Amino acid sequence: MPIDPEKLAKLQKASAKKVGGQRIKAKKVNKSAEADDTQLQNTLKKLNAQTLDGVEEANFFKDDGTVLHFNRVGVQAAAAHNTYTFSGFAQQKNITELIPGILPQLGAENLSLLQKIAESFQQNQGAMDALKASAGGEAADEEIPELVEGETFEDDVE
Template sequence: MSTPAFDPSKLAKLQAARIGGKGTPRRKQVKKSGAAAAGDDRKLQAALKKMNVQPVTGVEEVNMFKEDGNVLHFGRPQVHADLPSNTMAIYGHGQDKDLTELVPGILNQLGPDSLASLRKLAESYQNLTARQAAEKKESGEGEDEGDDVPDLVENFEEVDEADAKKDEAKLEELA
């Protein structure tokens, strides 16, 4: 029995054209990162449902005042509340902002009681910043010694002329 004649180039083409089938490795699945965030959101929604909170619509922004004078600001947050149990859930993208950035926008939202507490907060913030500035001045951090121009030690023209004379002397030695 004789071996059949085969063309190696045709065999290579057939092997290259083969996609899948018996003996080929399986394709690995690529995990999408968006699925993890959606899973967290579902867990959050399930926990809120157990707490019997209802979504509150029409909330454009939420500001939480911290003791250090900064404000945790949420723009367009999702708010859920259960008023009888005094429970609120606020979630969204929160940013730490300075109180002075938000004051013009929040003055019309505050009532007379809140204005008095805001004044106290502003006074304590001013005292805090004044204290920090005094501490910096005492420790020497406030001085900018590195920003000054250093004094001129040498005359650069004389150094340049001396270098030129040395170069001429070397050229004369070579010649």
């Protein structure tokens, strides 16, 4: 009995399976994040990972000037396998938001990034000074009336 190749290709493309004379659809199993976390914890146990205490925060610096900042972080280390895990909620922040607290963490590779930030800050400061000078210095402050006791806003409007 010859097999029709078109019919065979059509049957292979179908997403349904034929079992015992009935067609059933293939079930898709969705893994939850908890299942992934459990599998990770089991793997870390196999590697004899130890929990590191005393780590308050962690920062991962990216090349584009952003930082992955872990405020409350759990750290596990398997030094024999060169494996370290950081668990917690990571926030992506700009490096300028964290600059006072992370100066000790910055290395030589981030020195050029710091120079760029300093230059942009100086340019912004220069632009602000030029804007004030063109506005007449303290002319912006003169527009704001002083508060006089006993006088209300409604009195000024009338």
